[in-house]
Amino acid sequence: MSSSLKPLDQQVVVITGASSGIGLATALDAARAGARVVLAARSDDVLEAIVATLEKQGHEAISVKADVAERAQVDRIAAAAIERFGRIDTWANVAGNTIYGRVDEVSEADSRRLFDVNFWGMVNGSLAALPHLRRHGGALINVGSEGSELAIPLQGMYSASKHAVKGFTDALRIEIEHADGAPVSITLIEPTAVNTPLPEHARNYLERQPKLPTPQLDPHQVAAAILKAAVTPTRDMKVGVMASLDVAMEKLAPALADRISVLQMPRQQRDEPAHDAMGALFRPGGSGLIYGRGA
Numbered sequence: 001m002s003s004s005l006k007p008l009d010q011q012v013v014v015i016t017g018a019s020s021g022i023g024l025a026t027a028l029d030a031a032r033a034g035a036r037v038v039l040a041a042r043s044d045d046v047l048e049a050i051v052a053t054l055e056k057q058g059h060e061a062i063s064v065k066a067d068v069a070e071r072a073q074v075d076r077i078a079a080a081a082i083e084r085f086g087r088i089d090t091w092a093n094v095a096g097n098t099i100y101g102r103v104d105e106v107s108e109a110d111s112r113r114l115f116d117v118n119f120w121g122m123v124n125g126s127l128a129a130l131p132h133l134r135r136h137g138g139a140l141i142n143v144g145s146e147g148s149e150l151a152i153p154l155q156g157m158y159s160a161s162k163h164a165v166k167g168f169t170d171a172l173r174i175e176i177e178h179a180d181g182a183p184v185s186i187t188l189i190e191p192t193a194v195n196t197p198l199p200e201h202a203r204n205y206l207e208r209q210p211k212l213p214t215p216q217l218d219p220h221q222v223a224a225a226i227l228k229a230a231v232t233p234t235r236d237m238k239v240g241v242m243a244s245l246d247v248a249m250e251k252l253a254p255a256l257a258d259r260i261s262v263l264q265m266p267r268q269q270r271d272e273p274a275h276d277a278m279g280a281l282f283r284p285g286g287s288g289l290i291y292g293r294g295a
Contacts, residue, residue: 004137004183005089005231009034012085013230014077016068016125017095019043020287021196022143024050025219026092026226028290031059033227038081038088040064040074041095042284049288060085068095068121069113071128078128090230091129092141093122097281098198100268101205103156110203111157113281118161123168130176130184137183139230142169143222144190146243150250150257153265154206166190173235185233190247191222192240197292201280209274211293213267215242219290 013030017023018039031037031054039047039061047063054061064080066073081088096118099106122142129140147159148166166188173186193212196219204210217240225239238244249257279285 005139005185005233008227008231011035011089011230012038012081012087013090013092014038014040014081014088014129015092015094016040016066016074016077016121017093018063019046019050020201020285020289021094021198021292022191022194022219022222022226023092023094024288025290026094026223027061028054029220029223030227030230031057031061035090036060036085038062038064038077038085040066040068040077042067043286043288046284046286046288068093068124069116071124074121074124074128077125078132082132087136088129088132088138089136090139090141091125091133092143092226092230093125094143094226095121095125096143096198097201097203097279098155098158099203099205099281100154100199100210101203102154105205106157106203110281114157114203115161115164117281118158119164119168122165126168126172133184134176134182139185139187139233140172141187141189141226141229143226144169144188146190146192146238146240146246148188148190149247151261153261154210154268185229187229187234188236189222189225189229190236190238190243191217191225192238192243192246193217194219194222195291195294197285197287197289200276200287200292201285203279203281204274204277206269206274208269209272210268211270213264215240216294
């Protein structure tokens with residue numbers, strides 16, 4: 001298995017959700033490590049500007065406008081990578097969003113859209129990438145969350161979607177790596193809270209502006225975990241001390257974890273009125289920013 005993963009400076013790396021946050025940090029760090037990168041997201045103008053900057057710095061990069069919820073558009077990402085670079089060595093499914101609101105208040109349409117992005121977007125990317133990764137060997141990396149293994153109040157649908165990401169990724173690994181013996185490393189990345197524009201891009205049902213609880217990781221820490229998995233076969237990786245602690249608490253004392261989680265509800269809201277309640281759930285975020293407002 002290890003022989004199938006090349007050094008980054010010999011790789012073609014595809015990253016979804018590359019217009020902001022973890023996806024953008026990963027694309028920039030991969031390019032700076034010498035990889036040829038394919039950046040995919042809905043915000044094509046933002047992507048084109050990022051690619052132009054990378055090319056001026058001497059890196060090879062292309063952008064593909066795509067909504068990961070649509071399989072045909074994801075297939076176009078793979079086709080563009082093959083047309084330009086001839087192969088795919090690593091595919092990182094990073095695109096995602098969230099909804100702030102109680103699960104009994106979130107509309108079915110919003111919930112389904114979140115699953116279309118977070119879960120089906122990851123499925124679409126995985127299935128589009130696998131034929132190419134099987135052929136030459138490579139890494140498929142799916143970004144879950146500590147919410148893949150525990151519930152986050154006021155982000156219940158997000159947690160549910162990330163649980164689904166874990167279930168799919170684990171099953172796919174068993175079938176592809178172990179049953180088939182294919183030269184594909186399949187990794188689940190589970191970060192704790194990360195300082196990205198996610199709260200600004202979220203669909204928000206709260207009266208106050210949402211935020212992520214502290215402590216928050218630097219997005220480049222998650223990018224480093226993704227790029228490590230691109231060169232070293234890795235089953236799963238929790239990023240941030242709190243991810244390991246929170247998941248351990250959930251496993252060892254789940255009833256206590258439930259009660260403690262109530263304390264997270266006020267920590268996910270700013271002391272200011274909500275604005276832009278629709279966020280980027282149905283429309284491109286277009287921020288081009290790695291960092292959010294932090295704490």
